[in-house]
Amino acid sequence: xxxxxxxxxxxxPGRFFEDYTVGxxxxxAVPRTISGGERAIYxxxxxxRHALYxxxxxxxxxxxxxxxxxxxxxxxxVFGKSVPDVSLNAVANLGYAEARWLRPVYAGDTLRASSxxxxxxxxxxxxxxxxxxKTTGFNQHGLPVMEFKRWVMVRKKxxxxxxxxxxxxxxxxxxxxxxxxxxAGLDFTQYDFGLAGEPHRLSDYEVGExxxxxxxxxxxxxxxxxxTRLWQNTSKTHFDATPREDRKRLIYGGxxxxxxxxxxxxxxxxxxxxxxxNAGAHANPCFAGDTVRAWSEVLDMAETPAPGxxxxxxxxxxxxxxxxxxxxxxxxxxLPDVLLDLDYWAFMPM
Numbered sequence: 472x473x474x475x476x477x478x479x480x481x482x483x484p485g486r487f488f489e490d491y492t493v494g495x496x497x498x499x500a501v502p503r504t505i506s507g508g509e510r511a512i513y514x515x516x517x518x519x520r521h522a523l524y525x526x527x528x529x530x531x532x533x534x535x536x537x538x539x540x541x542x543x544x545x546x547x548x549v550f551g552k553s554v555p556d557v558s559l560n561a562v563a564n565l566g567y568a569e570a571r572w573l574r575p576v577y578a579g580d581t582l583r584a585s586s587x588x589x590x591x592x593x594x595x596x597x598x599x600x601x602x603x604x605k606t607t608g609f610n611q612h613g614l615p616v617m618e619f620k621r622w623v624m625v626r627k628k629x630x631x632x633x634x635x636x637x638x639x640x641x642x643x644x645x646x647x648x649x650x651x652x653x654x655a656g657l658d659f660t661q662y663d664f665g666l667a668g669e670p671h672r673l674s675d676y677e678v679g680e681x682x683x684x685x686x687x688x689x690x691x692x693x694x695x696x697x698x699t700r701l702w703q704n705t706s707k708t709h710f711d712a713t714p715r716e717d718r719k720r721l722i723y724g725g726x727x728x729x730x731x732x733x734x735x736x737x738x739x740x741x742x743x744x745x746x747x748x749n750a751g752a753h754a755n756p757c758f759a760g761d762t763v764r765a766w767s768e769v770l771d772m773a774e775t776p777a778p779g780x781x782x783x784x785x786x787x788x789x790x791x792x793x794x795x796x797x798x799x800x801x802x803x804x805x806l807p808d809v810l811l812d813l814d815y816w817a818f819m820p821m
Contacts, residue, residue: 485559549608570619570748659779
Protein backbone atom coordinates (compact mmCIF):
# COMPACT_ATOMS: atom_id res chain seq x y z
CA UNK A 472 0.00 0.00 0.00
CA UNK A 473 1.42 3.42 -0.90
CA UNK A 474 2.40 5.35 2.21
CA UNK A 475 0.50 8.45 1.11
CA UNK A 476 -2.81 6.61 0.63
CA UNK A 477 -5.22 7.73 3.35
CA UNK A 478 -6.74 5.04 5.60
CA UNK A 479 -10.50 4.86 5.91
CA UNK A 480 -12.20 3.56 9.02
CA UNK A 481 -14.34 0.53 8.25
CA UNK A 482 -15.24 -0.41 11.80
CA UNK A 483 -17.95 1.10 13.99
CA PRO A 484 -16.60 2.60 17.24
CA GLY A 485 -20.13 3.26 18.44
CA ARG A 486 -21.76 6.53 19.32
CA PHE A 487 -20.65 8.61 22.26
CA PHE A 488 -22.82 10.99 24.26
CA GLU A 489 -21.93 14.03 22.13
CA ASP A 490 -23.01 12.18 18.95
CA TYR A 491 -26.73 12.33 19.77
CA THR A 492 -29.28 15.01 18.92
CA VAL A 493 -32.74 15.27 20.40
CA GLY A 494 -35.37 14.48 17.77
CA UNK A 495 -33.22 12.33 15.48
CA UNK A 496 -34.60 8.94 14.45
CA UNK A 497 -32.08 6.12 14.14
CA UNK A 498 -32.97 3.04 12.04
CA UNK A 499 -31.28 -0.07 13.38
CA ALA A 500 -29.62 -2.97 11.57
CA VAL A 501 -30.00 -6.03 11.26
CA PRO A 502 -33.50 -7.49 10.64
CA ARG A 503 -34.00 -10.87 12.27
CA THR A 504 -36.34 -13.71 11.32
CA ILE A 505 -37.58 -15.62 14.37
CA SER A 506 -37.76 -19.41 14.50
CA GLY A 507 -38.62 -22.02 17.09
CA GLY A 508 -34.95 -22.02 17.98
CA GLU A 509 -35.32 -18.79 19.94
CA ARG A 510 -38.01 -20.38 22.11
CA ALA A 511 -35.92 -23.50 22.73
CA ILE A 512 -32.82 -21.56 23.73
CA TYR A 513 -34.87 -19.11 25.81
CA UNK A 514 -36.33 -22.00 27.79
CA UNK A 515 -32.86 -23.51 28.16
CA UNK A 516 -31.44 -20.29 29.57
CA UNK A 517 -34.31 -19.51 31.97
CA UNK A 518 -36.75 -21.75 33.87
CA UNK A 519 -39.58 -20.30 31.75
CA ARG A 520 -42.75 -22.40 31.97
CA HIS A 521 -45.76 -20.19 31.25
CA ALA A 522 -48.16 -22.43 29.32
CA LEU A 523 -49.20 -19.90 26.68
CA TYR A 524 -45.58 -19.65 25.50
CA UNK A 525 -44.93 -23.39 25.76
CA UNK A 526 -47.83 -25.05 23.92
CA UNK A 527 -49.49 -24.32 20.58
CA UNK A 528 -52.55 -26.28 21.69
CA UNK A 529 -52.86 -24.32 24.95
CA UNK A 530 -52.53 -21.07 22.99
CA UNK A 531 -55.24 -22.13 20.52
CA UNK A 532 -57.67 -22.88 23.35
CA UNK A 533 -56.94 -19.31 24.48
CA UNK A 534 -57.91 -17.92 21.07
CA UNK A 535 -54.47 -17.44 19.51
CA UNK A 536 -53.38 -19.09 16.25
CA UNK A 537 -50.28 -20.63 17.89
CA UNK A 538 -47.96 -20.16 20.81
CA UNK A 539 -46.17 -16.81 20.44
CA UNK A 540 -42.50 -16.23 21.08
CA UNK A 541 -42.03 -15.42 24.78
CA UNK A 542 -42.84 -11.76 25.36
CA UNK A 543 -39.43 -11.04 26.87
CA UNK A 544 -37.60 -12.93 24.11
CA UNK A 545 -39.23 -10.59 21.59
CA UNK A 546 -38.30 -7.65 23.82
CA UNK A 547 -34.65 -8.75 23.98
CA UNK A 548 -34.46 -9.11 20.21
CA VAL A 549 -35.83 -5.61 19.60
CA PHE A 550 -33.67 -4.22 22.40
CA GLY A 551 -30.61 -5.90 20.88
CA LYS A 552 -31.24 -4.19 17.54
CA SER A 553 -30.86 -0.81 19.27
CA VAL A 554 -27.63 -1.52 21.14
CA PRO A 555 -25.04 -0.77 18.40
CA ASP A 556 -26.58 2.68 17.87
CA VAL A 557 -27.62 3.53 21.43
CA SER A 558 -25.62 1.71 24.06
CA LEU A 559 -22.46 0.29 22.50
CA ASN A 560 -20.44 2.65 24.70
CA ALA A 561 -22.78 2.46 27.65
CA VAL A 562 -21.72 2.36 31.25
CA ALA A 563 -25.11 0.96 32.23
CA ASN A 564 -28.74 0.82 31.13
CA LEU A 565 -30.59 2.75 33.80
CA GLY A 566 -34.33 2.29 33.39
CA TYR A 567 -37.48 1.73 31.36
CA ALA A 568 -40.92 3.30 31.08
CA GLU A 569 -44.08 3.16 28.97
CA ALA A 570 -43.28 -0.18 27.37
CA ARG A 571 -46.20 -1.83 25.59
CA TRP A 572 -46.54 -5.08 23.68
CA LEU A 573 -48.67 -4.17 20.68
CA ARG A 574 -49.11 -7.58 18.98
CA PRO A 575 -47.71 -11.07 19.50
CA VAL A 576 -44.59 -12.25 17.69
CA TYR A 577 -44.70 -15.70 16.09
CA ALA A 578 -42.11 -18.02 14.60
CA GLY A 579 -41.53 -16.84 11.03
CA ASP A 580 -41.92 -13.15 11.83
CA THR A 581 -39.04 -10.83 10.95
CA LEU A 582 -38.29 -8.06 13.43
CA ARG A 583 -36.55 -4.75 12.92
CA ALA A 584 -36.36 -1.61 15.04
CA SER A 585 -35.76 2.12 15.12
CA SER A 586 -35.22 4.59 17.96
CA UNK A 587 -35.98 8.27 18.45
CA UNK A 588 -33.73 10.32 20.74
CA UNK A 589 -36.13 12.01 23.17
CA UNK A 590 -33.73 13.44 25.74
CA UNK A 591 -30.12 14.19 26.71
CA UNK A 592 -28.55 15.18 30.01
CA UNK A 593 -24.83 15.38 30.73
CA UNK A 594 -23.72 14.10 34.14
CA UNK A 595 -21.94 16.40 36.57
CA UNK A 596 -18.62 14.57 36.07
CA UNK A 597 -18.53 15.68 32.44
CA UNK A 598 -17.33 12.20 31.45
CA UNK A 599 -20.73 10.64 30.75
CA UNK A 600 -24.29 11.59 29.96
CA UNK A 601 -27.73 10.04 29.91
CA UNK A 602 -29.37 9.37 26.54
CA UNK A 603 -33.16 8.88 26.47
CA UNK A 604 -34.71 7.00 23.54
CA LYS A 605 -38.04 5.61 22.44
CA THR A 606 -37.55 2.34 20.57
CA THR A 607 -40.18 0.66 18.38
CA GLY A 608 -40.01 -2.87 17.01
CA PHE A 609 -41.76 -3.74 13.73
CA ASN A 610 -42.63 -7.00 12.01
CA GLN A 611 -42.21 -7.84 8.33
CA HIS A 612 -45.50 -6.10 7.51
CA GLY A 613 -44.31 -2.82 8.99
CA LEU A 614 -46.68 -3.21 11.94
CA PRO A 615 -45.37 -2.25 15.38
CA VAL A 616 -45.04 -5.17 17.78
CA MET A 617 -43.75 -3.24 20.80
CA GLU A 618 -42.50 0.11 21.97
CA PHE A 619 -40.56 1.23 25.02
CA LYS A 620 -38.66 4.15 26.44
CA ARG A 621 -35.31 3.65 28.12
CA TRP A 622 -32.41 5.72 29.33
CA VAL A 623 -28.79 4.74 29.32
CA MET A 624 -25.57 6.24 30.66
CA VAL A 625 -23.12 6.67 27.77
CA ARG A 626 -19.46 7.68 27.82
CA LYS A 627 -18.29 10.94 26.26
CA LYS A 628 -15.53 10.68 23.70
CA UNK A 629 -14.11 14.07 24.67
CA UNK A 630 -14.92 15.30 28.21
CA UNK A 631 -14.12 18.80 27.01
CA UNK A 632 -17.06 18.88 24.60
CA UNK A 633 -19.63 21.43 25.81
CA UNK A 634 -22.71 19.95 27.43
CA UNK A 635 -25.90 20.08 25.35
CA UNK A 636 -28.99 21.75 26.71
CA UNK A 637 -30.51 19.28 29.15
CA UNK A 638 -33.76 17.72 27.93
CA UNK A 639 -35.32 15.17 30.29
CA UNK A 640 -38.57 13.72 28.92
CA UNK A 641 -41.56 13.22 31.16
CA UNK A 642 -42.82 9.67 31.42
CA UNK A 643 -46.17 8.47 32.69
CA UNK A 644 -46.10 6.83 36.14
CA UNK A 645 -47.76 3.78 34.59
CA UNK A 646 -49.56 2.58 31.48
CA UNK A 647 -53.31 3.04 31.99
CA UNK A 648 -55.31 -0.22 31.85
CA UNK A 649 -57.31 1.15 28.93
CA UNK A 650 -54.09 1.56 26.93
CA UNK A 651 -53.11 -2.11 27.23
CA UNK A 652 -53.29 -3.82 23.84
CA UNK A 653 -55.05 -7.18 24.00
CA UNK A 654 -53.95 -9.70 21.34
CA ALA A 655 -56.67 -10.31 18.76
CA GLY A 656 -58.79 -13.28 19.74
CA LEU A 657 -57.44 -13.71 23.27
CA ASP A 658 -60.10 -15.55 25.29
CA PHE A 659 -59.60 -17.15 28.70
CA THR A 660 -63.11 -18.55 29.14
CA GLN A 661 -61.88 -22.10 28.32
CA TYR A 662 -58.60 -21.67 30.22
CA ASP A 663 -57.23 -24.93 31.66
CA PHE A 664 -55.81 -24.19 35.11
CA GLY A 665 -54.60 -27.75 35.52
CA LEU A 666 -52.40 -27.55 32.44
CA ALA A 667 -51.25 -24.04 33.38
CA GLY A 668 -49.84 -25.35 36.64
CA GLU A 669 -51.69 -23.35 39.33
CA PRO A 670 -55.36 -22.77 40.24
CA HIS A 671 -55.07 -19.07 41.09
CA ARG A 672 -57.12 -16.64 39.01
CA LEU A 673 -57.22 -12.84 39.23
CA SER A 674 -59.86 -12.80 41.98
CA ASP A 675 -57.57 -14.91 44.19
CA TYR A 676 -55.09 -12.04 44.51
CA GLU A 677 -55.38 -8.83 46.55
CA VAL A 678 -53.77 -5.44 46.06
CA GLY A 679 -50.89 -5.21 48.52
CA GLU A 680 -50.32 -8.97 48.60
CA UNK A 681 -46.70 -10.08 48.46
CA UNK A 682 -45.41 -13.37 47.08
CA UNK A 683 -42.03 -14.95 47.76
CA UNK A 684 -41.19 -17.01 44.68
CA UNK A 685 -38.95 -19.22 46.83
CA UNK A 686 -36.54 -20.53 44.20
CA UNK A 687 -33.13 -19.20 43.20
CA UNK A 688 -30.74 -19.56 40.28
CA UNK A 689 -26.98 -18.97 40.44
CA UNK A 690 -25.88 -17.17 37.29
CA UNK A 691 -23.06 -18.60 35.20
CA UNK A 692 -20.61 -16.60 33.09
CA UNK A 693 -21.12 -18.74 29.99
CA UNK A 694 -24.93 -18.60 30.15
CA UNK A 695 -25.28 -14.83 30.47
CA UNK A 696 -22.80 -14.29 27.64
CA UNK A 697 -24.63 -16.83 25.47
CA UNK A 698 -27.91 -15.03 26.16
CA THR A 699 -26.48 -11.65 25.29
CA ARG A 700 -25.08 -13.01 22.02
CA LEU A 701 -28.43 -14.66 21.28
CA TRP A 702 -30.11 -11.24 21.43
CA GLN A 703 -27.27 -9.75 19.32
CA ASN A 704 -26.60 -7.28 22.12
CA THR A 705 -23.12 -5.94 21.40
CA SER A 706 -22.69 -3.62 24.38
CA LYS A 707 -19.01 -3.83 25.33
CA THR A 708 -19.64 -3.86 29.05
CA HIS A 709 -21.18 -7.35 28.80
CA PHE A 710 -18.20 -8.94 27.01
CA ASP A 711 -15.02 -6.94 27.56
CA ALA A 712 -13.88 -7.02 31.19
CA THR A 713 -10.88 -4.72 30.72
CA PRO A 714 -12.56 -1.28 31.07
CA ARG A 715 -13.84 -2.13 34.56
CA GLU A 716 -11.50 -1.81 37.54
CA ASP A 717 -12.84 -5.06 38.99
CA ARG A 718 -12.31 -6.86 35.63
CA LYS A 719 -15.84 -8.28 35.70
CA ARG A 720 -18.33 -8.53 32.86
CA LEU A 721 -21.56 -6.74 33.75
CA ILE A 722 -24.56 -9.03 33.20
CA TYR A 723 -27.14 -7.64 30.75
CA GLY A 724 -30.07 -6.33 32.77
CA GLY A 725 -32.53 -8.11 30.50
CA UNK A 726 -30.99 -11.42 31.56
CA UNK A 727 -31.95 -10.58 35.15
CA UNK A 728 -35.45 -9.55 34.07
CA UNK A 729 -36.03 -12.85 32.27
CA UNK A 730 -34.63 -14.87 35.16
CA UNK A 731 -36.84 -13.09 37.70
CA UNK A 732 -39.91 -13.39 35.47
CA UNK A 733 -39.28 -17.14 35.05
CA UNK A 734 -38.84 -17.57 38.81
CA UNK A 735 -42.16 -15.77 39.36
CA UNK A 736 -43.97 -18.73 37.78
CA UNK A 737 -44.05 -20.21 41.28
CA UNK A 738 -46.97 -18.18 42.61
CA UNK A 739 -47.91 -16.37 39.38
CA UNK A 740 -48.14 -19.18 36.81
CA UNK A 741 -51.33 -17.67 35.39
CA UNK A 742 -49.88 -14.20 34.80
CA UNK A 743 -49.51 -15.41 31.24
CA UNK A 744 -48.63 -12.47 28.99
CA UNK A 745 -46.73 -9.31 29.80
CA UNK A 746 -48.76 -6.42 28.41
CA UNK A 747 -46.70 -3.44 29.54
CA UNK A 748 -43.74 -2.34 31.63
CA ASN A 749 -44.66 0.75 33.62
CA ALA A 750 -41.23 1.39 35.09
CA GLY A 751 -38.02 -0.46 35.68
CA ALA A 752 -34.71 0.13 37.37
CA HIS A 753 -31.53 -1.92 37.51
CA ALA A 754 -30.80 -1.06 41.12
CA ASN A 755 -27.36 -2.66 41.46
CA PRO A 756 -24.97 -4.44 39.09
CA CYS A 757 -25.15 -8.18 38.65
CA PHE A 758 -22.22 -10.52 37.98
CA ALA A 759 -21.62 -14.21 37.38
CA GLY A 760 -21.79 -16.13 40.64
CA ASP A 761 -24.71 -14.08 42.01
CA THR A 762 -27.78 -16.12 42.97
CA VAL A 763 -30.96 -14.46 41.76
CA ARG A 764 -34.15 -14.77 43.80
CA ALA A 765 -37.43 -12.95 43.26
CA TRP A 766 -40.53 -11.69 45.01
CA SER A 767 -43.62 -9.85 43.77
CA GLU A 768 -46.15 -7.37 45.09
CA VAL A 769 -49.65 -6.94 43.65
CA LEU A 770 -50.08 -3.25 42.84
CA ASP A 771 -53.40 -3.13 40.97
CA MET A 772 -55.96 -5.17 39.04
CA ALA A 773 -58.28 -4.32 36.16
CA GLU A 774 -60.89 -5.87 33.91
CA THR A 775 -60.47 -5.92 30.14
CA PRO A 776 -63.01 -6.18 27.30
CA ALA A 777 -61.62 -9.57 26.25
CA PRO A 778 -63.66 -12.59 27.44
CA GLY A 779 -62.35 -13.99 30.69
CA UNK A 780 -59.20 -11.82 30.55
CA UNK A 781 -58.12 -9.61 33.42
CA UNK A 782 -54.99 -7.55 33.98
CA UNK A 783 -52.79 -7.65 37.06
CA UNK A 784 -50.18 -5.01 37.85
CA UNK A 785 -47.16 -6.41 39.63
CA UNK A 786 -43.91 -5.21 41.15
CA UNK A 787 -41.24 -7.82 40.43
CA UNK A 788 -38.09 -7.52 42.53
CA UNK A 789 -34.94 -9.55 41.89
CA UNK A 790 -32.33 -9.84 44.62
CA UNK A 791 -28.99 -11.55 45.05
CA UNK A 792 -29.83 -13.24 48.32
CA UNK A 793 -31.54 -10.43 50.19
CA UNK A 794 -34.55 -11.04 52.41
CA UNK A 795 -37.86 -10.95 50.54
CA UNK A 796 -40.11 -7.90 50.74
CA UNK A 797 -37.30 -5.47 51.59
CA UNK A 798 -36.46 -2.95 48.89
CA UNK A 799 -34.96 0.32 50.16
CA UNK A 800 -33.16 1.54 53.24
CA UNK A 801 -34.06 4.43 55.53
CA UNK A 802 -32.15 6.73 53.18
CA UNK A 803 -34.58 5.87 50.34
CA UNK A 804 -31.89 4.12 48.30
CA UNK A 805 -32.12 0.57 47.04
CA LEU A 806 -30.54 -2.00 49.34
CA PRO A 807 -27.25 -3.46 48.02
CA ASP A 808 -28.80 -6.89 47.40
CA VAL A 809 -31.58 -5.54 45.15
CA LEU A 810 -30.85 -6.08 41.46
CA LEU A 811 -34.12 -5.20 39.75
CA ASP A 812 -37.29 -3.28 40.52
CA LEU A 813 -39.80 -3.83 37.71
CA ASP A 814 -43.41 -2.60 37.56
CA TYR A 815 -45.47 -4.37 34.87
CA TRP A 816 -48.94 -5.42 33.72
CA ALA A 817 -49.78 -9.01 32.75
CA PHE A 818 -52.91 -10.67 31.38
CA MET A 819 -54.46 -13.28 33.70
CA PRO A 820 -57.72 -15.27 33.66
CA MET A 821 -60.53 -13.73 35.66
